[in-house]
Amino acid sequence: xxxxxxxxxxxxxxxxxxxxxxxxxxxxxxxxxxxxxxxxxxxxxxxxxxxxxxxxxxxxxxxxxxxxxxxxxxxxxxxxxxxxxxxxxxxxxxxxxxxxxxxxxxxxxxxxxxxxxxxxxxxxxxxxxxxxxxxxxxxxxxxxxxxxxxxxxxxxxxxxxxxxxxxxxxxxxxxxxxxxxxxxxxxxxxxxxxxxxxxxxxxxxxxxxxxxxxxxxxxxxxxxxxxxxxxxxxxxxxxxxxxxxxxxxxxxxxxxxxxxxxxxxxxxxxxxxxxxxxxxxxxxxxxxxxxxxxxxxxxxxxx
Amino acid sequence: xxxxxxxxxxxxxxxxxxxxxxxxxxxxxxxxxxxxxxxxxxxxxxxxxxxxxxxxxxxxxxxxxxxxxxxxxxxxxxxxxxxxxxxxxxxxxxxxxxxxxxxxxxxxxxxxxxxxxxxxxxxxxxxxxxxxxxxxxxxxxxxxxxxxxxxxxxxxxxxxxxxxxxxxxxxxxxxxxxxxxxxxxxxxxxxxxxxxxxxxxxxxxxxxxxxxxxxxxxxxxxxxxxxxxxxxxxxxxxxxxxxxxxxxxxxxxxxxxxxxxxxxxxxxxxxxxxxxxxxxxxxxxxxxxxxxxxxxxxxxxxxxxxxxxxxxxxxxxxxxxxxxxxxxxxxxxxxxxxxxxxxxxxxxxxxxxxx
Numbered sequence: 001x002x003x004x005x006x007x008x009x010x011x012x013x014x015x016x017x018x019x020x021x022x023x024x025x026x027x028x029x030x031x032x033x034x035x036x037x038x039x040x041x042x043x044x045x046x047x048x049x050x051x052x053x054x055x056x057x058x059x060x061x062x063x064x065x066x067x068x069x070x071x072x073x074x075x076x077x078x079x080x081x082x083x084x085x086x087x088x089x090x091x092x093x094x095x096x097x098x099x100x101x102x103x104x105x106x107x108x109x110x111x112x113x114x115x116x117x118x119x120x121x122x123x124x125x126x127x128x129x130x131x132x133x134x135x136x137x138x139x140x141x142x143x144x145x146x147x148x149x150x151x152x153x154x155x156x157x158x159x160x161x162x163x164x165x166x167x168x169x170x171x172x173x174x175x176x177x178x179x180x181x182x183x184x185x186x187x188x189x190x191x192x193x194x195x196x197x198x199x200x201x202x203x204x205x206x207x208x209x210x211x212x213x214x215x216x217x218x219x220x221x222x223x224x225x226x227x228x229x230x231x232x233x234x235x236x237x238x239x240x241x242x243x244x245x246x247x248x249x250x251x252x253x254x255x256x257x258x259x260x261x262x263x264x265x266x267x268x269x270x271x272x273x274x275x276x277x278x279x280x281x282x283x284x285x286x287x288x289x290x291x292x293x294x295x296x297x298x299x300x301x302x303x
Numbered sequence: 304x305x306x307x308x309x310x311x312x313x314x315x316x317x318x319x320x321x322x323x324x325x326x327x328x329x330x331x332x333x334x335x336x337x338x339x340x341x342x343x344x345x346x347x348x349x350x351x352x353x354x355x356x357x358x359x360x361x362x363x364x365x366x367x368x369x370x371x372x373x374x375x376x377x378x379x380x381x382x383x384x385x386x387x388x389x390x391x392x393x394x395x396x397x398x399x400x401x402x403x404x405x406x407x408x409x410x411x412x413x414x415x416x417x418x419x420x421x422x423x424x425x426x427x428x429x430x431x432x433x434x435x436x437x438x439x440x441x442x443x444x445x446x447x448x449x450x451x452x453x454x455x456x457x458x459x460x461x462x463x464x465x466x467x468x469x470x471x472x473x474x475x476x477x478x479x480x481x482x483x484x485x486x487x488x489x490x491x492x493x494x495x496x497x498x499x500x501x502x503x504x505x506x507x508x509x510x511x512x513x514x515x516x517x518x519x520x521x522x523x524x525x526x527x528x529x530x531x532x533x534x535x536x537x538x539x540x541x542x543x544x545x546x547x548x549x550x551x552x553x554x555x556x557x558x559x560x561x562x563x564x565x566x567x568x569x570x571x572x573x574x575x576x577x578x579x580x581x582x583x584x585x586x587x588x589x590x591x592x593x594x595x596x597x598x599x600x601x602x603x604x605x606x607x608x609x610x611x612x613x614x615x616x617x618x619x620x621x622x623x624x625x626x627x628x629x630x631x632x633x634x635x636x637x638x639x640x641x642x643x644x645x646x647x648x649x650x651x652x653x654x655x656x657x658x
Contacts, residue, residue, distance in 0.1 A: 004474070004532065008466040009505050015462040016430045025460030032452040033445055124443035125453075127410060128500060131437050132461045134409045134426040301411040 026146035039108045040157045047101025047158045051165050054100050058093045094177040095187035097166040101158040102191050106198040109151035110219050113202025116147045118212040126302050140297045151199030155192045190262040197286045204289025207296045227253045248273035257281035359421040360386030360507045360539035366416035369402050376402045378563035384541045389534045391554035392543040395651050399563040400543045404512050408437045432461040436501030438511040444485040450496045451481035457503050471499040490517030508539040527553050551643040561654035583613040587635035597629035
């Protein structure tokens with residue numbers, strides 16, 4: 001018995017690497033560093049901020065301030081408040097509360113997707129990864145699944161917080177909405193889809209821009225500044241070409257698309273794009289960036 | 304309000320990156336704790352060699368070429384690396400050693416030619432880590448991950464039992480450091496973690512790029528014993544290195560490349576003799592002038608500062624015969640066998656090193 005003998009290997013069945021093992025290895029890579037729980041902390045912070053903001057907004061929607069208004073304004077405001085109390089609007093409010101934290105939460109999902117790839121290059125572990133599994137498509141597919149799992153985990157953290165706070169809030173506002181209403185559940189599930197899609201989007205971005213800081217900055221800029229840029233362009237086109245659908249075209253900004261997909265009413269423009277448009281745009285981005293990820297990983301030399 | 308949130312997020316993210324970077328730096332600065340004791344490498348009873356089929360471990364490089372934009376890094380390179388021997392892979396900086404190893408390991412696609420292990424390209428091996436172990440960069444692990452977790456991830460992805468991670472940690476003497484984070488490892492410890500990773504599948508073939516870098520004398524001796532033991536078991540060991548004196552002790556075969564092309568390959572003795580044939584002969588004699596006159600025109604006689612006489616251009620036999628013919632007394636006659644360093648420098652002289 002010497003150090004070169006291996007009881008572990010001698011006793012083991014030779015199973016080789018299977019897609020399931022590859023996914024578990026990728027999840028283990030994230031799990032064995034600090035990033036994921038720091039990010040969950042970030043998701044929770046932003047979820048609580050969003051809950052406060054959304055709560056305040058809906059509070060004034062349901063209980064308008066009537067002081068210092070003349071009679072006709074007062075009537076109009078009361079009518080709006082009454083409108084907010086209809087079942088449909090209450091569902092929308094509940095859905096909004098239950099998806100609080102999405103705007104910045106998906107940003108964390110995107111960044112974890114970016115890190116799943118760029119960590120391999122930043123820490124030069126890509127060599128070991130691809131030596132263990134030269135079939136690169138399988139590796140990148142496993143990464144997609146792992147990134148999606150962590151996107152879902154972030155969604156779970158955010159939703160757990162929402163599911164605790166929302167009923168308390170709605171109770172204190174003295175409105176009764178069943179959180180099991182399909183409209184609410186659908187928003188929550190679409191929110192999950194958004195987290196997963198952004199994680200995959202981030203992973204594709206990471207393969208495109210392999211520098212860690214480069215791709216994180218690019219991703220955040222696309223997400224946060226992309227809205228403003230697209231809004232300006234859309235508005236300019238709208239001035240020239242005065243059609244309603246032009247305004248709706250702001251949905252091509254990925255951040256808008258994911259908002260529209262989950263809670264279509266939240267975009268504050270004249271001609272809000274339909275929910276399906278948000279879904280289609282997000283799907284298109286996810287597939288495009290996923291494909292970029294696979295193709296680039298297959299073709300490029302590992303350095 | 305959204306603008307405010309945006310600023311908070313950007314600020315927070317920036318702070319995070321800065322702090323992360325700082326953490327990494329300060330930790331690497333403090334790295335330098337003494338390496339843990341090395342376990343002895345004890346030879347097995349040939350358990351492996353009986354089961355290893357020699358042809359499985361043959362590395363065959365044929366017409367291998369790699370072109371980057373305008374630069375030919377590896378140029379029509381062909382050689383074979385045999386099982387049961389340690390093969391040193393030598394060349395000046397920029398000669399294309401690492402590029403060649405990357406192509407053998409399926410990490411870089413050749414522009415032309417093939418590299419196979421046991422007749423199969425790396426990408427077509429069924430269980431690559433069970434057949435081939437590679438070490439390319441020593442500092443290749445996530446800074447915030449423990450060495451043990453790094454190895455366990457490799458086990459997981461290759462379908463190897465996780466306990467194997469502890470076995471290879473033991474093999475390279477890193478067991479005490481296994482649960483510490485990689486950023487606290489010294490260069491020698493990182494190198495050993497890399498060797499542990501290469502050994503994880505108990506492979507028939509080992510391909511190591513500069514494995515002795517950063518090892519202390521103790522570590523270098525340990526590495527030498529390990530690699531020799533592995534070769535004796537019938538495994539193929541291909542090692543690139545700049546430590547020529549170490550290579551001369553360690554290697555059985557040599558492959559020397561320069562400017563992407565093969566310079567020479569063969570056993571260490573063959574490579575050394577390729578220069579020795581034209582090397583110098585040390586002569587001690589009381590009568591230098593008479594000996595010089597006795598040698599014919601091909602020979603050149605030089606006397607160095609310490610008074611030693613060197614004859615080049617003819618071999619020792621010719622000098623002895625010439626001395627006997629003219630009755631010159633010789634006190635010493637010794638062929639100077641050049642060391643690997645001398646041969647290497649002679650062989651790679653004038654070849655463009657960095658392109």
